[in-house]
Amino acid sequence: MVLPLWTDTRIHLDGDGGFSVSTDNKIHVFKPVSVQAMWWVSALQSLHKACEVARCHNYFPGSLFLTWVSYYQSRVSSDQARINEWNAMQDVQSHRADSPVLFSEVPTERERTERLIKTRLREIMMQKDLENVTSKDIRTELEMQMVCNLREFKEYIDNEMIVILGQMDRPTEIFEHVYLGSEWNASNLEELQNTGVQYILNVTREIDNFFPSLFEYHNIRVYDEEATDLLAYWNDTYKFISRAKKAGAKCLVHCKMGVSRSASTVIAYAMKEYGWDLEQAFEYVKERRVVTKPNPSFMRQLEEYQGILMQFKMLFVTYSVVAGHVAKYLMCKCRQLSDHILFDPFLQLSFPKWFAGLCNLEYTTIQKFGVCNLKNIYFYITRIH
Numbered sequence: 521m522v523l524p525l526w527t528d529t530r531i532h533l534d535g536d537g538g539f540s541v542s543t544d545n546k547i548h549v550f551k552p553v554s555v556q557a558m559w560w561v562s563a564l565q566s567l568h569k570a571c572e573v574a575r576c577h578n579y580f581p582g583s584l585f586l587t588w589v590s591y592y593q594s595r596v597s598s599d600q601a602r603i604n605e606w607n608a609m610q611d612v613q614s615h616r617a618d619s620p621v622l623f624s625e626v627p628t629e630r631e632r633t634e635r636l637i638k639t640r641l642r643e644i645m646m647q648k649d650l651e652n653v654t655s656k657d658i659r660t661e662l663e664m665q666m667v668c669n670l671r672e673f674k675e676y677i678d679n680e681m682i683v684i685l686g687q688m689d690r691p692t693e694i695f696e697h698v699y700l701g702s703e704w705n706a707s708n709l710e711e712l713q714n715t716g717v718q719y720i721l722n723v724t725r726e727i728d729n730f731f732p733s734l735f736e737y738h739n740i741r742v743y744d745e746e747a748t749d750l751l752a753y754w755n756d757t758y759k760f761i762s763r764a765k766k767a768g769a770k771c772l773v774h775c776k777m778g779v780s781r782s783a784s785t786v787i788a789y790a791m792k793e794y795g796w797d798l799e800q801a802f803e804y805v806k807e808r809r810v811v812t813k814p815n816p817s818f819m820r821q822l823e824e825y826q827g828i829l830m831q832f833k834m835l836f837v838t839y840s841v842v843a844g845h846v847a848k849y850l851m852c853k854c855r856q857l858s859d860h861i862l863f864d865p866f867l868q869l870s871f872p873k874w875f876a877g878l879c880n881l882e883y884t885t886i887q888k889f890g891v892c893n894l895k896n897i898y899f900y901i902t903r904i905h
Contacts, residue, residue, distance in 0.1 A: 718769035
């Protein structure tokens, strides 16, 4: 794994021969694989030194520090199941079962019975008019089908009924490649597979990734609270959803109920992807998922995000106008040159004085646009030529 260390990084000994590293709202637990491996003092010292450097230079997530880490992250070759295991958290409220590929022991008699109950219970509930039956009616029919008394499984059956009820509320298709849903949708493997979901964006702190070996996950570990800074994550969530779209796959964005955190994230995605203002994006999402209701803080953050996107759009338009005028001038000058002269952008970038002379422009004028902008102007020329 590749683990960047930020200013908030803390290292804790667990008293069991290992230690944990908490950073960027994530906790990574390191356990020794053998007695020999417990001799990790030098590694621990190196970690403490790296943390001290991070605090000294104020390395914080989202900054331009440690950008080189992405080079190594892109070269991690472990299978997705092992990578996702790093996202497992001990204090979540909704826990996932072991991944199917990890089952190694023969299930107990109780486990086999529970699996059968789960299957039969779903079939019964799908066939019944749930407005006109009670939990006892369903449990009685379940006992008749299984030909046994399920009194000792009463609590398990009641809990499964709640889960199945939640899963029967299907996720909402917002765009062809984006579904918006709840915890129940994220835990319904059959539904996820039938809808073609391959990417899951989990916008919760309290809910685990239910199938880490089967889907590609991205976690935004936040609570639905006024103090939560969700805006800080929308650039990452946009990239994740875009990656699913580029792969021709579908992405489920979920929180606890699919009302506030995940809905806000999808609205932010729509604003950036389609250039919509907040009102248009909000109405579009709410029209498809009527329970959409970001908390007041998230609405303020969406308004702020709208302002940020508008500023970028204005800068882009301004730059495009300037680039267009410069491009036309350069094209005019280049046409006056001999056809044998090579119009080389790399030569321009390396020798701006030569480029200025070539185009009969003042060197100071070239300096105003800068090297990076000159390169963009060149590609602008090649597009409109």
